[in-house]
Amino acid sequence: MNEVCFKNLNKEECHSLKVYRESGGYKVWHKILQGEITPEEIIDELKTSGLRGRGGAGFPTGLKWSFMPRQSDGQKYVVCNSDEGEPGTCKDRDILRYNPHAVIEGMAIGGFVMNASVGYNYIRGEFMEPFKRFEGALKEAYDAGLLGKNINGSSISFDLYTHLGAGAYICGEETALLESIEGKKGQPRFKPPFPANVGLFGKPTTINNTESFASVPEILANGGQRFADLGVENSGGCKLFSVSGHVAKPANFEIPMGTPFKDLLEMAGGMRKGGKLKAVIPGGSSTPVLTAEAAMAMTMDYDGIEVAGSMLGAGSVIVMDDSTCMVETLTRLAHFYYDESCGQCTPCREGTGWLYRVLKRMTDGDGVPEDIDLLLSVQDKIMGNTICALGDAAAMPVESFLRNFRSEFEYYIEHGRSMIKG
């Protein structure tokens, strides 16, 4: 446990440059500055490591970095997505607070590999404590001559800046995030062109999640194979899982991919006050909900969670016990997507409103039997019909809640009250 992003977690002043360096931090960066590693070697190591995007999409990081036209003239950018806001997710906040230098080094390495001399870390506006922590680390890195122009007399330059959000879940979508850095509403862009060709300020740009960047220095320091071996086939390395909800000790855990869910549940202290496990959302609110049986048989890796019927997402494990009313829980999630839809695509803008209003009617005791089919029909019309994944994210919980817990919805409609809460 805690071998990559969290490896210094229990040390005092773990966020400081001193502690980071004592544990081997910036060694890879120094090698790069001395011309000892080529971009191609780094991409190969990342491919070997099996690192996949930790923000939710799971795209192989090495492959993503290879898409950048590094030989082309002109400015290029690397951007870190620290706009953490998927309900259930709170791992990047802790990386920024407790290991900011790993993010800085990872971004600098990315800048070198992709020939980008400028980076931005987009931090959600509410994360003022992590923002200040990261700014402090940036200052330490500049003062130590680790960032800037022609660093250490080399031909390598890398300037890194923060950008703060202002409260919009959609800005976690990478092209919405770019729009936001440009000072606009965070509305996702149509793809293609992809950011690797036309990104920030119209220039080639690669965007990675905080945890992805923070994993890179450790992977390169010890070799891609060692990282891959920590995990299982197709899911290399460790991953941070945020375990919240009805557990005795909610917390973030960095554990090897492939760890059984039941072991993770035990690490989180088991169920709270003797409650019985009822349901688990394994990857953040956008991923399908699972029954207790499916969850207890699941391993925590991309394929293991897919076999169980859901997705790893950002590793945000929301645990629910038998006191949970699934109708009211889904209503709350539907409200979230209704609130956060950017309004650009009709199926999402209108559909999320329909989903919320129909569910609200149900929890107000005014549901009608046709509402279940209506919900399924609306979610089906959103799914796959929008520019970005927020539409799918709003649709998927609806289908899975209804499939796994349909009788609770039928009861709520028939009796006008919750089967669980009475």
Added chain:
Amino acid sequence: MISDKAKEQIDAWIKKYPEGRQSSAVMEALKIVQAENANSLSAEAIQAVADYLDMPRIAVQEVATFYENYNHKPAGKHTIRICHNISCMLNGADNLIDYLEQKLGIRTGEVTKDGLINVKKVECLGACVGAPMFQIGDKYYENLTEKKIDEILATLK
């Protein structure tokens, strides 16, 4: 409308972006101006930011209304932003919202008579393992209980 101190702060943000891309600083500029003007953005404030950053007023208006962290009507000196999303809900956020409303004598969205506090229900603030939680100013308060809320409210002046 924008003080010299605020201009200095905005200029520091502008420096982060390429030349001619000062509009990238609009989100921070609006926050800085909002903080100086009783925690809310008037039409004049939005116009002033537009003028300062050489942006069309409507472009600034769009940003000011798209993002959640801007106020367009008077807010309290302290805004309590309480999360009511799933992990907090599972840990009793709704009861704490009721408790706050009773204790302060206001509904969410309202400001106390003395103008000191308003309560806003917000979506996930990314502190789910510390649920239930709220934010006041820059600070997160986690693992809230009624007793803890009493202690926190007593410190708000």
